[in-house]
Amino acid sequence: MKLVVTGASGFLGREVCLAALRRGHEVLALGGSRAPTIPGVAQARAFDLCSEAALEALLLEEFPHAVVHCAALPTIETCLADPARAKTLNTEVPKKLAQLCFHLGAKLVHLSTDTVFDGVAGGYQHTDQPAPLNLYGETKAAAEIEVLRYGREHAAVIRTSPIIGNSVGGDRGLHERLFASWKEGKSASLFTDEIRQPVEASNLADVTIELCERSNLSGIYHWAGTEAMSRHEIGVRIARHFGLEADKFVRPISRGEVPAATTRPRDLSLRLHPLAGKLRTPAQSFDEQLAQLRVPRGCEDWYEQETGRKVVRRLEKGVDF
Ligand SMILES: NC(=O)c1ccc[n+]([C@@H]2O[C@H](COP(=O)([O-])OP(=O)(O)OC[C@H]3O[C@@H](n4cnc5c(N)ncnc54)[C@H](OP(=O)(O)O)[C@@H]3O)[C@@H](O)[C@H]2O)c1
CATH class of the missing domain: 3.40.50.720 (NAD(P)-binding Rossmann-like Domain)
Structure with missing residues (x-):
């Protein structure tokens, strides 16, 4: 086609x-x-x-x-x-x-x-x-x-x-934006009462x-994926997946603390039927999604220092990730 x-x-x-x-x-x-x-x-x-x-x-x-x-x-x-x-x-x-x-x-x-x-x-x-x-x-x-x-x-x-995932520039995926803050020494303030999937x-x-x-x-x-959760839980699970201390890097806040939050929808969880029953591609759990994430490009040195873990630098068919 x-x-x-x-x-x-x-x-x-x-x-x-x-x-x-x-x-x-x-x-x-x-x-x-x-x-x-x-x-x-x-x-x-x-x-x-x-x-x-x-x-x-x-x-x-x-x-x-x-x-x-x-x-x-x-x-x-x-x-x-x-x-x-x-x-x-x-x-x-x-x-x-x-x-x-x-x-x-x-x-x-x-x-x-x-x-x-x-x-x-x-x-x-x-x-x-x-x-x-x-x-x-x-x-x-x-x-x-x-x-x-x-x-x-x-x-x-x-x-x-x-959408989460590894972007070429290392700055478009959810975890990549979190890493960018963490590398700058800033914890991420994430809503405990805003739900996404x-x-x-x-x-x-x-x-x-x-x-x-x-x-x-x-x-x-x-x-979407199969799990709806708060933005805070998303951040905590990403941090833990990478062996980072969640309490140090993710700060819980509520929508009430941020006046501009009123223009942001509170709960955008989605039901996946009928499409989920019609496709060969399965919807993924959050753990399955996390398993695909890599330390973003440019954050490797910081990450290695922070966790003591070694990062494998990858080349994807000529594109430097
Ligand atoms: N990202 C998310 O979390 C998310 C969530 C829900 C839905 N979506 C939807 O998913 C779709 C893809 O989102 P994304 O995150 O992949 O967006 P993205 O990374 O920001 O990419 C946007 C694309 O649009 C192109 N573009 C911008 N202006 C253009 C123009 N005048 N003519 C032609 N192309 C133009 C950009 O090209 P250049 O950069 O080369 O200019 C770029 O390739 C969107 O419809 C979005 O609404 C995204």
Whole structure:
């Protein structure tokens, strides 16, 4: 199958390209400002998705069987920094992609987020109504409507949770951001009453490719790991996994102590059915996710001093991790 992957220079998009290659597909990897460098991907380029005419020309020329759309402004902060760009990239681009995929008869797998919910009830089902609390959630919720308007039969929307994993730059995964603070001598203050359900990047990537392969699966789905827990517990388990003293590196705080927390949903736990029953890719426990994490690049010396453990520096097919 020929796949176009957007956001391929980003955290998840890179993993999606690697998953597609593992499963024997041909990949055109699109970055935004940077051409992705991914081992095994023959076709990769920088490409501004906000240029509608260029996007149309590209897809008509490439005529892919499927598009996995990972490009986005994927945080509350980046959306607030440039609201116009957030609306274009997070809502208008997926709408255009859905129109084009409908025209081409291609499958569209669109990445959405748990942040479309307000976090009041938790345990969200795929049929629950979005009620975003912030601009990021609003732009992604609006995209879901547009994608399904044009792609009810051939588009799949995956709402997912905070992604953990090893990123190339060593700064995108949850544990990598914690390590960056720890290395600076700062403990991380994490909410004991904000609930998330982390997912590992390569597992989520496998799901996106399986959805490309399964023409009968369309509509909105939820995917994450199997365990919902507080951000504080996530931090504690990451610290312990690496043999670090949790009490020293992770500080518990409650949402009541931070006024800005009101724009952050409290409980974004997701129910994974019906998708979990339909795929070969299994949802992972948090321990299975932790087992894949490595000491981030640039933190090895600090880590070795702190724990006395030796870190194996890795080279991944020419990419220095
Ligand atoms: N990360 C999470 O924890 C999380 C949680 C839930 C849902 N999601 C969703 O998962 C998806 C992937 O997130 P991510 O964390 O992998 O994002 P990311 O690492 O920030 O990557 C974003 C990608 O979008 C590209 N991009 C930005 N502007 C572009 C433009 N104008 N034209 C083309 N490409 C552009 C970037 O390219 P350059 O960097 O080359 O400019 C980059 O490749 C998003 O839809 C996000 O909403 C993420």
